[in-house]
Amino acid sequence: MKILSIESSCDETSAAVVEMGEQNRILSNIVASQIEIHALYGGVVPEIASRAHIEAVSEITYRALSEAGITLKDIDAIGVTNGPGLIGALLVGLNFAKSLAVSNGIPLIPVNHIKGHTAASYFLEDRPEPPFIALVASGGHTSIILVESYTKFTTIGRTRDDAIGESFDKVARIMGIPYPGGAEMDRLASIGDKSAIRFPSAAIADDSLDFSFSGLKTNAVNLLHNYGQKNEEYSKEDVAASYTKAVCSSIVKKLSLAFDRYDVKKLVLAGGVAANSHIRKELTSFCGKRKIAFYVPPKNLCGDNGAMIGAQAYYEYLDGNTAGSDLNAYPSSQND
Ligand code: KG4
Ligand code: ZN
Numbered sequence: 261m262k263i264l265s266i267e268s269s270c271d272e273t274s275a276a277v278v279e280m281g282e283q284n285r286i287l288s289n290i291v292a293s294q295i296e297i298h299a300l301y302g303g304v305v306p307e308i309a310s311r312a313h314i315e316a317v318s319e320i321t322y323r324a325l326s327e328a329g330i331t332l333k334d335i336d337a338i339g340v341t342n343g344p345g346l347i348g349a350l351l352v353g354l355n356f357a358k359s360l361a362v363s364n365g366i367p368l369i370p371v372n373h374i375k376g377h378t379a380a381s382y383f384l385e386d387r388p389e390p391p392f393i394a395l396v397a398s399g400g401h402t403s404i405i406l407v408e409s410y411t412k413f414t415t416i417g418r419t420r421d422d423a424i425g426e427s428f429d430k431v432a433r434i435m436g437i438p439y440p441g442g443a444e445m446d447r448l449a450s451i452g453d454k455s456a457i458r459f460p461s462a463a464i465a466d467d468s469l470d471f472s473f474s475g476l477k478t479n480a481v482n483l484l485h486n487y488g489q490k491n492e493e494y495s496k497e498d499v500a501a502s503y504t505k506a507v508c509s510s511i512v513k514k515l516s517l518a519f520d521r522y523d524v525k526k527l528v529l530a531g532g533v534a535a536n537s538h539i540r541k542e543l544t545s546f547c548g549k550r551k552i553a554f555y556v557p558p559k560n561l562c563g564d565n566g567a568m569i570g571a572q573a574y575y576e577y578l579d580g581n582t583a584g585s586d587l588n589a590y591p592s593s594q595n596d
Contacts (some may be wrong), residue, residue, distance in 0.1 A: 268353030269345025339573025417469025
């Protein structure tokens, strides 16, 4: 089954054509990033994001079709992210997808962005089959999810404030690293001393599976401001390494509790932060010790992209979750 999919929930306009079934293949996956525009402001400016999506969505979609070597006539369904995300940004992709679907008589499938992130792992050669536990960590979300079937997701743990990516980006910003600083924090952490600074845990100290990244982030921000006020030299590498160590151990702590609690033997890591080499390494080792199968998409499928939305759209379609012309977008997480 060939699916055209469109993603516009934040600062990437993306369209893809995927072929799903016995084998899952990406025929095209075009991502137009707005990062350069938002970097000027140190973060995503919602109205600018919506306007940039408007300019890009049509061209990106037709480029995805042409790179896949097909036309709309060959498409069996159109998948589109309808939430959560920036409402103005979501509406652009959604309305465009809806118009294409309605005017060409193609089924329209709404896709939850977080479910989409986990579906990026279905393109792995050895792909996960539910049930599994997923850690979805991105700029806007940090959740531990029990995935009972391809479409039944239950959030069992979540951040009570900041997302991991957001906290990486904020600490990076105070160190003068342009938005989004997550990838640069990853690189710096590889050369720093992770024992240089003791940061607090982001794992909430109770028996929940929740996190609080705000406390950890504020601790780092205060430390950096202190260095600044005293004109003291510091090592960005050591800050990045120590911060990343605190993030990794917080994740391992709550995932460990999750696997104690649920009789599941698979872990999927997903979302933009899943590109982090230290988190990938830490979870590989955690899963090895606990005899848990570990799945993580290649780095180019961790960040927002259309192909992951197409993959999830397939399973939504199989479940009969298509939408009519009254489909709307929603900004924050529902039903997940
Ligand atoms: O999933 P995504 O593309 O967008 C959202 O849905 O939010 O995630 C973007 C986030 C940003 O915060 C970015 O800094 C972070 O993912 N990120 C990383 C790395 N690559 C991207 N964070 C840590 N290490 C990385 N290598
Ligand atoms: Zn995302």
